[in-house]
Amino acid sequence: MLGKLKKGEKCRILDISRIDLLVRRRLLDLGITEGTEVCIKCYMPFGGPIMVESCGQCIGIRRVEAVQIEVERL
Amino acid sequence: MDIALIGNPNTGKTSLFNNLTGSYEYVGNWSGVTVEKKVGQFKNKKDKLIDLPGIYSLNPLSKDEGVVTQFLLSEHVDKMINILDASQLERNLHLTIQLLEYGKPVVIGLNMVDVALKRGLQIEPNHLSNQIGIPLTPVIARTGKGCDLLAEAVTSERMSEPNARIVNYGIEIEEAILRFEQLLDNKSSRSARWLALQMFEGNQYVKKYVKNYIESEKLDQFLVEIKDTVKRSTGVSIDQFIFQKRKETIDQIMADAYIKREQIKTPLSEKIDAIVTNKILGLPIFFLLMYLMFMLTFDWLGFPLSDLLDAFITGTLSNTIENLLNAAGASAFIHSLILDGIVAGVGGVLVFVPQIFILFFFISLLEDSGYMARVALVMDRLMEAVGLNGKAFIPMMIGFGCNVPGIMAARTIETPKERLLTILLTPLMSCSARLPVYALFVGAFFVQQKAFIVLSLYILGIVVALVLAKLFSSTILKGETSFFVIELPPYRLPQFQALWRSTWDKGKGFVKKAGTFIFAGSVFIWLLSYIGPGGTDVALDDSYLAAIGGFIAPLFEPIGFNTWQAGASLITGFLAKEAIISTMNIIYFAPDEASLQGLLSDYFTPLAGYSFMVFILLYIPCLATVATIYKETGSKKWTAFSMGYALIIAYLLALIIYQGGRLLGFM
DSSP: OTTSSOTTOEEEEEEOTTSOHHHHHHHHHTTOOTTOEEEEEEEOTTTOOEEEEETTEEEEEOHHHHTTSEEEEO | OEEEEEESTTSSHHHHHHHHHSOOOOOOSSTTSOOSOEEEEOTTSSOEEEEOOOOSSSSOSSHHHHHHHHHHHHSOOSEEEEEEEGGGHHHHHHHHHHHHHHTSOEEEEEEOHHHHHHTTEEEOHHHHHHHHTSOEEEOBTTTTBTHHHHHHHHHSSOOOOOOTTSSOOOHHHHHHHHHHHHHHTTOSSSOHHHHHHHHHHTOHHHHHHHTTTSOHHHHHHHHHHHHHHHHHHHSSOHHHHHHHHHHHHHHHHHHHHEEEOOOOSOOHHHHHHHHHTOTTTHHHHHHHHHHHHHIIIIIISHHHHHHHHHHHIIIIIHHHHHHHHHHHTOOHHHHHIIIIIIIHHHHHHHTTHHHHHHHHHHHHHHHHHTHHHHHHHHHHHHHHHTTOOGGGHHHHHHHHHOHHHHHHHGGGOSSHHHHHHHHHHGGGSOOGGGHHHHHHHHHHHOSTTHHHHHHHHHHHHHHHHHHHHHHHHHTTTOOSOOOOEEEEOOOOOOOHHHHHHHHHHHHHHHHHHHHTHHHHHHHHHHHHHHEETTEESOOGGGSHHHHHHHHHGGGGGGGTOOOHHHHHHHHHHHHOTTHHHHHHHHHTTOSSHHHHHHHHHHHOOHHHHHHHHHHHHHSOOOHHHHHHHHHHHOOHHHHHHHHHHHHHHHHHHHHHHHHHHHHTTOO
């Protein structure tokens, strides 16, 4: 799961179908979908959002959503 | 010709707009700076250019994105400029395909080629143009390089129709499009192919539009059928399938137009991010920056500058005007109107221009550098706890400058509940017009700790907003899931010129208001203080102003300021917060700021002064803000609510502070 990886680790997204439709739409808008490679940039404290990088662009998403994204470590 | 400017958020549309039209619109480095359409004229004085909010797709999620879809459905457009971010070409092209399907001629402006190069991506503009089949011009939107060529390309008369069939969606969908064309029967002037595809993707705006031409039941049945067909034959939902087909086409385009090279080095942006969004340092850095901003505005730089200006207005300027009036032999009436009314009223507000410009400079710096989106990220956890999301913090930060653009900025928030909540709470952010009131009172009562006292008011505003957010979101605005996905743009070194323009653009509103609204208000207030039931040139306590102010003044006894002067200035404060200062300058006949501060201590104790500032901070959104709240919510009920709850909260807090303070032995 994305959200269980450590800072600096890279992974490929396998499945995003479990997250909320709105969030999935927005991630799709930003070019993030199955097959996309992402890198964990940082975790905000107190269970706050995480920042991931994909194709040179940084995106913030909440941890609740991140743990619903299936990934494989690269 | 009407030419629309369309592109992803934060790709430099507004910069390009400014360069193409020679006008100046507000730019910033965060997604959602432009939330409504703006029209300008090309330098050739013939064609019109329409700047629209940034979108990822024509199928909108938030209200500002809906502006674009609505525009394409209901207004006339001859051509389009599609601005692309070269460093994010892949996702930008999803929008390009939808624009091609719309069927109007499109010209591409390829921006941020330099950013792409730094990331090791080289683009062949000619190949890209050939692959997509439409003209393309590389531009640098920030500096204006290439803009003349782009203007030429788009305003030239001849231009072929674009290839609306750039993507082949496979037999099922292509057939469905044909059937839809028959259903529509040329009743709409929009491309049937585009309308159909947008509806298949689930675009509600387009569906509503099509229902004007096709019976609702018939249309729903048609849509359900095609959705089922696609699901059965492909195994994925129709919107996902459309997305995949577009992606295949884009991959082909990219394969030809892109040359991948070694990335040169870690981008600076990532190095900065490692610090400012650091797990431990993130929040402290944000608060430190805020603290620096306030110290500079109120203490180190702003106050001395305001004092200098005050000395000039009340000294040299007033003396010159007085001499001129004497030389012209003006009557006592004119004399009093100009010196006691206009100079006191308008001058009293203008004195604070330096502080307000410093504040606006910092807000512009936050916006232009790219830090704003990081603030949203850093604050999200806190905002989530009170039923909002991190993006709601951006309108609130903008609200520190002026509540009106702050409330407009709430359009970028996707969920209606969180957007409404943000609109209702942004007026609690202490805007720049409230700043003169604080400056005056801290100068009179809290000289030693002025920056600290002012900072306490700003923080109070934020705290009250957060507490109320929690309260409202768990009572009257319950339900609906929260939503937070944010794009973090790369940092840019702010250019001084852009910063200055942005600061000036915000600040000029304040100066302009002083010259118009406050000017007229000052004359009116002076007149009310000059005449009374007993005739003209009455003693101040017998004037109409005293009668009106005195009528409501007893209400403020429990919170420490039962004077008709306070009552009168609170009424004018509804029109514009800085009018409070004008009114006080006029009422107290104070020749300058310093003597007004001296006079104030006769009417207020320090505790009552603080209570007054708290009341001013919260008591009501100004007239312009109320109008904006009404425009943005479209609801009289919520507009009335925004005024009502503010009054109650302001009174309660002022009461607690004043009575509590007295119990504790403060004066």
